[in-house]
Amino acid sequence: MRIGILTSGGDCPGLNAVIRGAVLKGTEINGQEFVGFRDGWRGVVNADIMELTRHNIRGIAKQGGTILGTSRTNPFEGENGGPENIAANMERHGIDAIMAIGGEGTLAAAKRLTDAGLKIVGVPKTVDNDLDATDYTFGFDTAVQIATDAMDRLRTTGESHSRCMVAEVMGRHVGWIALHSGMAAGAHAILIPEQKTSVEQMCEWVQSAYDRGRAPLVVVAEGFMPDSMDDPHSERGLDAFGRPRLGGIGERIAPLIESITGIETRATTLGHIQRGGVPSAYDRVLATRLGMAASDIIGDGAWGQMVALKGTEIVTVGFAEALGKLKTVPQHRYDEAALLFG
Amino acid sequence: MRIGILTSGGDCPGLNAVIRGAVLKGTEINGQEFVGFRDGWRGVVNADIMELTRHNIRGIAKQGGTILGTSRTNPFEGENGGPENIAANMERHGIDAIMAIGGEGTLAAAKRLTDAGLKIVGVPKTVDNDLDATDYTFGFDTAVQIATDAMDRLRTTGESHSRCMVAEVMGRHVGWIALHSGMAAGAHAILIPEQKTSVEQMCEWVQSAYDRGRAPLVVVAEGFMPDSMDDPHSERGLDAFGRPRLGGIGERIAPLIESITGIETRATTLGHIQRGGVPSAYDRVLATRLGMAASDIIGDGAWGQMVALKGTEIVTVGFAEALGKLKTVPQHRYDEAALLFG
Amino acid sequence: MRIGILTSGGDCPGLNAVIRGAVLKGTEINGQEFVGFRDGWRGVVNADIMELTRHNIRGIAKQGGTILGTSRTNPFEGENGGPENIAANMERHGIDAIMAIGGEGTLAAAKRLTDAGLKIVGVPKTVDNDLDATDYTFGFDTAVQIATDAMDRLRTTGESHSRCMVAEVMGRHVGWIALHSGMAAGAHAILIPEQKTSVEQMCEWVQSAYDRGRAPLVVVAEGFMPDSMDDPHSERGLDAFGRPRLGGIGERIAPLIESITGIETRATTLGHIQRGGVPSAYDRVLATRLGMAASDIIGDGAWGQMVALKGTEIVTVGFAEALGKLKTVPQHRYDEAALLFG
Amino acid sequence: MRIGILTSGGDCPGLNAVIRGAVLKGTEINGQEFVGFRDGWRGVVNADIMELTRHNIRGIAKQGGTILGTSRTNPFEGENGGPENIAANMERHGIDAIMAIGGEGTLAAAKRLTDAGLKIVGVPKTVDNDLDATDYTFGFDTAVQIATDAMDRLRTTGESHSRCMVAEVMGRHVGWIALHSGMAAGAHAILIPEQKTSVEQMCEWVQSAYDRGRAPLVVVAEGFMPDSMDDPHSERGLDAFGRPRLGGIGERIAPLIESITGIETRATTLGHIQRGGVPSAYDRVLATRLGMAASDIIGDGAWGQMVALKGTEIVTVGFAEALGKLKTVPQHRYDEAALLFG
Structure with missing residues (x-):
């Protein structure tokens, strides 16, 4: 199985560790191969692709940013956009599935594409930690x-x-x-x-x-x-x-x-x-684990699902559920902090 | 209500943030007063006590170590040790309850003292993160x-x-x-x-x-x-x-x-x-929250209980349960890491 | 001899290390005593004074900012300003000499006061490193x-x-x-x-x-x-x-x-x-040495002089000379950097 | 002119910045080309060589260690060692001169080789700062x-x-x-x-x-x-x-x-x-400047010389002079520090 990874939206410390985790788990255990799409959905739409081997991910986990580049391109826009064009691109390059690492917008696009029949799994990325479906996001x-x-x-x-x-x-x-x-x-x-x-x-x-x-x-x-x-x-x-x-x-x-x-x-x-620079150890570990789990759920064919952290374990959540709700600061957490005020 | 705090065993980044959290929540909300025992159980046994007011905890959350000092004194040993002497000390100094911040040994001692009738709650401390009853420990x-x-x-x-x-x-x-x-x-x-x-x-x-x-x-x-x-x-x-x-x-x-x-x-x-120096932001937040929660469970009279992290929330766990099991690295977590090996 | 220290102008990492160096050298070797003026010249003009002993400078070298506070008060302004009032304040509090830690403005004021007969030495402080009389300034x-x-x-x-x-x-x-x-x-x-x-x-x-x-x-x-x-x-x-x-x-x-x-x-x-926070080791060492040297030149009665770094050694420079010239980036240094451009 | 760079002895933060400085100055201004010898003198003796272009030095200044590798190989030992073999290697690969970045041992070897007619300049490297001919060494x-x-x-x-x-x-x-x-x-x-x-x-x-x-x-x-x-x-x-x-x-x-x-x-x-990891800004700047100056003195044909820091400027010192004396801590610097003791 050949998988294309993309990183989309604002960059976030830990993106490279996700890539590392996915490629390691995928190539060593799950019998997968990987390519990267350059600059998020732009690379998907334009079939701008780089090989991702164990060799070219070495040492990346501690690098900030994303070796794949990122953009805010909407995969439904432009003459090359939309599910049919993307499916054609994937077939032309022998890509079976997509691992989309991104935030609300990316996951919403991934959902629409999955609904249209593409094989996509997600890894949530939001430096603001505003996604309700996961305890924490890397970055x-x-x-x-x-x-x-x-x-x-x-x-x-x-x-x-x-x-x-x-x-x-x-x-x-x-x-x-x-x-x-x-x-x-x-x-x-x-x-x-x-x-x-x-x-x-x-x-x-x-x-x-x-x-x-x-x-x-x-x-x-x-x-x-x-x-x-x-x-x-x-x-x-x-x-x-x-x-x-x-x-x-x-x-x-x-x-x-x-x-x-x-x-x-x-x-x-x-x-x-x-949002730049060397990720904390916490984010490197979390991101690596999410990437590994994303490789696993591709192996399971869990299209339309994303990986998430619950407690100390990585779980799976459907795009629909993940997109439903912003994770806001609850009143009791604000009240705790407010004890410091004044 | 007047509460004595002690920190015991090896020091750990975040101890001072626990103290800050407890004193803030206790004095501002829960109507509590605080003193600190110097050098762990030694200060309990010897009634070596310092005042802990909002003023003298200012700025401590980012300091490593513990402003109270610590030791490995066993509260059951020595001529001043044991529940009766400790209870007498507490009464003499108008101390109603003890907040014990410490590891396995400290919590085991706290359990024995609670069983003997003393009013104690716990905050788990282990830099090794080896306590099964909590997702993570500060430090x-x-x-x-x-x-x-x-x-x-x-x-x-x-x-x-x-x-x-x-x-x-x-x-x-x-x-x-x-x-x-x-x-x-x-x-x-x-x-x-x-x-x-x-x-x-x-x-x-x-x-x-x-x-x-x-x-x-x-x-x-x-x-x-x-x-x-x-x-x-x-x-x-x-x-x-x-x-x-x-x-x-x-x-x-x-x-x-x-x-x-x-x-x-x-x-x-x-x-x-x-184990020294400025705690990470993660540990400062976790430790502050644990301290606040420990003040709350004292207000609830939850003697023999300790605070713990489950997912994103602070919960309560009985000493007996907390002491039952070492949290070891499970096989699947080691297998994840092993993908990097060789 | 009793010396008053002031820190003036914008704060700068290393100010506390200067104070530490001066007080240690002065009390241990040079037979001096120290007080601090609060908030720069404001404390001089208003005789707002705190004791500076070996005890109350402990641990300050790694703290950012200045324990004395700082301000941009002009010592010649206000009804309490000017050399006569300052001299009277000094006499009233038994202060024989002033160690002024500050930048261009502070040193210019110190020069005018010295010209009017006050006993002042200087320690140059400019985070911008724009003083020609010293190789580098702390901060x-x-x-x-x-x-x-x-x-x-x-x-x-x-x-x-x-x-x-x-x-x-x-x-x-x-x-x-x-x-x-x-x-x-x-x-x-x-x-x-x-x-x-x-x-x-x-x-x-x-x-x-x-x-x-x-x-x-x-x-x-x-x-x-x-x-x-x-x-x-x-x-x-x-x-x-x-x-x-x-x-x-x-x-x-x-x-x-x-x-x-x-x-x-x-x-x-x-x-x-x-300009905030823990000073680098370089700045802690440089600032400590400047403070020690400033104590020495007070012992020498070198009024109207300031300490400075030349190569690896601390030297003495007259206020007049120090104030003469801004240290700008020379063309050859800019040309070196410009090799990276484009 | 084609120059071979080597890094020798224990690694030191800043080695890569020296290489960056030399290659930038040499290629942009001094009309030089560069290769790197792998693993210090071993690469010289065995003609193990890599190209050093502006492209492959990008981003290296903040990396610890040395992209060239290092070893403690003695260039006079082994069957390929000694000035004649090295000169033959240099000629065979079109290398006109050597820039040797290393400590006491490296510079002593460089001196012997220069005495034997090879064209070598030096950049001093000692994390211990024990070379008398320079105010400070990078690292x-x-x-x-x-x-x-x-x-x-x-x-x-x-x-x-x-x-x-x-x-x-x-x-x-x-x-x-x-x-x-x-x-x-x-x-x-x-x-x-x-x-x-x-x-x-x-x-x-x-x-x-x-x-x-x-x-x-x-x-x-x-x-x-x-x-x-x-x-x-x-x-x-x-x-x-x-x-x-x-x-x-x-x-x-x-x-x-x-x-x-x-x-x-x-x-x-x-x-x-x-000795590992990201170099401080101070060391990156110093090392870059030394590398640039080393390119310059090669342009000047200053064989047997090394670059050094005096005050704020980079100067040139002969190997013989540089090797003469260990820079020890002088008594007055120790006495300053001793004020903190006890």
Whole structure:
């Protein structure tokens, strides 16, 4: 059996470890062969293919990014897109099945293609950890660690200047990175999309920490919007290419905090450093195991299924179920973190 | 309610985060007060006590070690030991309950004291991750990361010299640290107490990796013993104080590998650096949550229970159940890692 | 002799190690006593003083920031400012001399006060490394390492997406951090205040790297301005408190690169994480030695002098000489780095 | 002009950056071509050669080890050794000159070969920083940082257990790594080959730190020998291959400290992790500049010369001068560090 692997959407620490796990398990145990599609669905649609042997995956598990490249190409668009073209490409190159490593959009596309008869299994990828069907996704641990390290640094400079430091982290729809890094770093306020914290509450936490002699640390997920504030992203508008501008909430609330509390406040947007570079050991292990399991379920012919972590074990979940629900931060987890506030 | 916290046995990254979590939850929500016993059971037996307020736990979550100190004192020994003396000490200092943060030995002692009528709850601590009642223990993630970082370094020097590098990691009875760090770093052999790998097999893996042009990396848990080798610890004997010497298996198998394969081989014993220093974000979050939950179950009067991680949630487990079983590396997890071997 | 230490201006990794070095050398060898002024010149002017003993400096060398706090207070302003008031404060508190740890502004103030008869020595502090009188300043090495680590991360995400990544680093007037981190990380363009690189040249380098299959990495110092661009800072204007806004050049050139070359481009502003947190070993050693030497020159009565690094040794330089000249990146150093470009 | 590069002796972080610097400067500016000899002098003697183009050095600067491999082969030994054979090999492969990157032994061999008429320049490599002709050698900074990070970890575990921790670091003949890492980490005793510290003195420092409530940290260079102790290496004897065993002094003095002071003491030998892995930014910059300068002096025909760091500039030094003197830790540098002791 010959399998094509693709990595799609934003990159994420651990992608290469998934590839390693799949190729090792597939070639050593499951009698499979592997190729890689270059740049996600673009490589599927355009039949842009590279060989994946045990030799050319050596040493990749600790490399950030993806050796296959990635893109946001939609496999249903363009003249070469759609299930028939893809099936024809697969047949032409002797590819029996696809292992799609990607997020919500990738898995939704994979589902449609599977429904149309293609043989696809999935490996969930979301650095934001926002997929309900799995306990954790690889990349999340690395992102949390990078954010925590950055906050450990921000705290000492904040304390030296008696400043409030605002750190903006990833998290468009959910606040997991903010929650974990903020708990780890001892944040005095954590602002996440799931919680419509008011500007007044935020400033009260900042003031309270300041009054106890601390340099307040505010962690904000990029998707957060205070309930008394218009959409912070609307003002920033679109960039030259018509895309909504990323980030910006940290830089927008910092002057608010400063003007309301009078406490000097500085914002830092961690941005792309959260998703690049050497993956944590946790993510390397999780990703390797997911890749191995994905090879197994291909062997089982479990089309339309993806692998997921439950407790300490890797399980299988149908695309339909996996796509059903965003994993948001539950109230009791936020309440735990809120004990640090103020 | 006034609670005394103790940390006992070997130190472990995250101990201070447990203390932070307990004190925050206890003082802010559960109406509890806290003191710390100095140096584990020694402080209980000798009534060596320090105040633990919100103020004096500030900033401790990212500190390695334990601000309370630790020891291996047995609370049943000595003239001040035993349940009656401890109960008298507690009453004298107005301490209603004990939160015992420790490993197998500590929890066993806590069980005996609880059986004798004392009010104790537990927080499991084992850097080796060898407790069956919890998915993971804090400290383990940090140890795995430190070991992985060290192996990433060992590999480049091994490759430059075409040497086999042997890395000895912690793990007296179980091989979890070896398994995870070895998988993360891409080890060509992982030797753990659960698997009686022969010297021949080990050398075969080394030779095979070498023949493919790799510098073989062998990861060995301190408690491993090859099946064709006498107890490696027996020969090292006892130190000047009558204690069995720690470690040494790495330095013992390295010359074996070299003499059998002819491949130049060097051993490194990672030792104490695996358990010290700044905890990973993962461990800080897990430990904080366990501390908070331990405060809660004290509020519930759940004496003889300890907190544990199951999936993404903190649960409660009775001491008796927790102590029943060592969590060893299951065969399927070892088989996954073995795909990297040779 | 009783000496007051102050840290002034922006914080910098190593400040606490200077304090440690001074107090150790002064108390153990030079027969000196120490106090700290809180928050820079503010503490001098307002006589806000804390004791500095061997006991309360323990363990500080590895802490980021400054245990004394810092501010940008001008010692000549306010009703308590000026040499007479300061001299009176010093006499009232039995302080014989001041050790001023700070940058250009601090040293200029120290010179004026010394000229007015006060006994002051200096320790140069500039994370930008822009002081001509010393080979390196502490904090610079840490900042370069943090920036390099961030760029190592940015590269893998850039390569996965075939994007150009722009990293904005510190450096208002000089490009040392950009030069060193860019050389270390293998930047394809380094933009510094000393070099009036045109937008065309910048895009040519980016395009050339892209054409060779690389994901272009552009490193830009915050003080850089392309020669065909108006002052990027003027447009950002002043913040709510009338201060010029920091940074922004990275986010301004990224869309320029994207629109001219068509290569997707993302900017990251490293910001405050470059100056916080645990100092590198290099900075801890350098800062400790400077602090020790500063204690020595106080013993020598070398008022109006500061300590500096020349080669491997600590030397003494007069304030007047130290303040004369900005240390800019010389052409031959830029030319070395430029070999990596394109 | 066609140049062969070799890396010889123990590996060292930064070797690949030297290669990058040389190839970039040589191909872009100096009109040179490059090949690499595999495994040091072995590749020279056996004409084992690989092409070194701009393409195949991409991304190597941040990799530890050496892409060329290294060995301890003596170029004068064996039937293919000696200047005539090497000259014949060079001519046969069109190699005009050799760039030898190595330590004392390599440079001594290079000198003999240069004296015999070969065209060789040198780049000094010693992780121990023991070469008098240069302010610093690349690799040293990385080793000091790794050792310091390890000691930061050892301290927290030491403090939790009120133990004395002994850390053995590299340094056969000189104590630079011990000095710098010990100063950075706040060691209570630093034991180096240059100082014949007695066991009594060592224990006095340990006891004094302990009495002040600290967990004593003792840093010992592998080449240290207490003046009242027989050669610690003699007892360890030779390994199975007749080589003197490495290290061991840390594990030997730990029980001594414990038996004399009664303070529980643990030793950790950092070993090979000090020389592997990602080089620090400092070392990447220094190594790149040395490589560039080495290309330049080949352009100048400066045979028998090596490049070196003086202050902030790269200079040229003759082999004879470079080989004359070991750079030991001067008394005043040790005295500075000793202020931390006890």
